[in-house]
Amino acid sequence: EAGVAQSPRYKIIEKRQSVAFWCNPISGHATLYWYQQILGQGPKLLIQFQNNGVVDDSQLPKDRFSAERLKGVDSTLKIQPAKLEDSAVYLCASSLEGRGGASDIQYFGAGTRLSVL
């Protein structure tokens, strides 16, 4: 079974530039998550999709971050414009049902490491 695929693995940009990350979840998984993980900290949930609808985006900085999940499968996360504090690893995860909270096992991709200079 293929895992969660993310690209690119690394990205270096200058502040005020734009960047986009892509995620392909495990086939058949209804729920997709995007996390931001700053060095030395745990992942922070940015947005959660159930199929192609948004379940929670309360911690997404909507003035600069946007995300979409096309046809309930692949997803992209965009930052425009980037700030220095956006330097982090962006993790995508998927789960089979998404019953909420910590009730479902999540499967993570390897992440995209973003450096904003």
Add this chain to the structure above:
Amino acid sequence: SQQGEEDPQALSIQEGENATMNCSYKTSINNLQWYRQNSGRGLVHLILIRSNEREKHSGRLRVTLDTSKKSSSLLITASRAADTASYFCATDAGVGDDKIIFGKGTRLHILP
């Protein structure tokens, strides 16, 4: 907002010894999970324990949950070099809250 908080922040032990790390949380929960993250990789699920369970095992891993103390512990027995990683607990943000919250993690280093 932070729910789970791991203790200690970092732990170094000799190979073959047991490693214990703890997670404390603030509000009542239905579920708690432990994940492992190797350097430069994504997180890997280890164990899910529900609020009506007190203990679960998986291979060399043992997880306990004490809802009265709002805490959980992860025990890794007979540690190996491959166990070197960061370990995170993840909980519901609260009963009926659909969000999941990860702690800051315990960085475990197994010495040869």
